[in-house]
Amino acid sequence: MDIRQLARGTISWDRLERVAVTLANRYDRDVARVEFLEADNWLSTPFVLDDEWFVKIVSVQNTRIHALMTAGRNAGAFSAGSGGFFTRFETPLEMVEHELEATIRMREIGCNAPEPVEAFEVNGLGVLVLEYLPAFETVDELADDGVHEIAPDLFEMLASLHEHGLAHGDLRGENLLVSDGELYFIDATRVQESRESETRAYDLACALAVLEPRIGSRDAVATAMGHYGSEDLLAAREFLDFVRLRPDHEFDSTQLRSELEKGADLADR
Structure with a gap:
């Protein structure tokens, strides 16, 4: 079993x-x-x-x-x-x-x-x-080209959650569905509403961890920078080791950390 x-x-x-x-x-x-x-x-x-x-x-x-x-x-x-x-x-x-x-x-x-x-x-x-969404794929099931296409939507939706004081708390490939070309969030978990800065950083780290193996660290961070600034990138960096320990995330944390630091530097210029 x-x-x-x-x-x-x-x-x-x-x-x-x-x-x-x-x-x-x-x-x-x-x-x-x-x-x-x-x-x-x-x-x-x-x-x-x-x-x-x-x-x-x-x-x-x-x-x-x-x-x-x-x-x-x-x-x-x-x-x-x-x-x-x-x-x-x-x-x-x-x-x-x-x-x-x-x-x-x-x-x-x-x-x-x-x-x-x-x-x-x-x-x-x-x-x-x-x-019920009768025809969908999880992000884990998408071809790499499909993941490239939905990456901007992922960060746009995530940023919208954060701008309204919300968080997902459990972003992973199987909780991101694509149906008829549209990205859907499911299975949000409960986080403390008073901890917006931490939950925002954690969500961002999880989203980057989902994308890194499929589109690479550089493209993942570059896409995130359309909605998040240097402070957000550096805050997400602090959660990478934690996210890496989760069994549902496998990604190159060293490379992603490097790209986050580069991205934060560029955003500050």
Whole structure:
């Protein structure tokens, strides 16, 4: 069994069936088609309902795993010279309500995200319902030319989040979707609202780490400089070692650090 599936745990079929029946009743369906997805994640059991809605089911086990991940991320933030700024969820309902609210706020400021529908609780499980994007690729799945094309959009959307006092907190290739040529953010996590400078720098470091293996350090930094100044670049540099320790980021931190320093120098001239 895959370690993520083991950690995520298995929700009994009768509980899953109860969620599906509840959704069918809420959406006035006599019959509903459910397709479970092979998802590489720790924090939910996802499925598609009638090829129209994307549904995440969050269990108590998922919240426990999130708490452990949050503790690890905060330890990493301390290693980068910053206090921890990630926060945990107490219940499955709180977890799905946060993602619904984060998706609403992203769309309100003009960032692409799947249309939010609702979040509610069924038998102790948190249930999140979003628009289903039927044809998409993650950034990890894109060809290099496609990554070059979406790089400016990534920094434009990220800068828009930051300008409105928001943060993503978990930028990685699988949380960046491309559908019909448009980039979408998904799976924003919770960070402390009072820590905007740190979360901004961390998000930027993560975005650069996503792009560096695909388009190179120089192009990644040059594209970021369209929206971020020297202070931002140098702040992101301080989080590179932390980001490099994450299993979902593999990049040349030495080369990226060098290009950030060069970029900051150019921006100051």
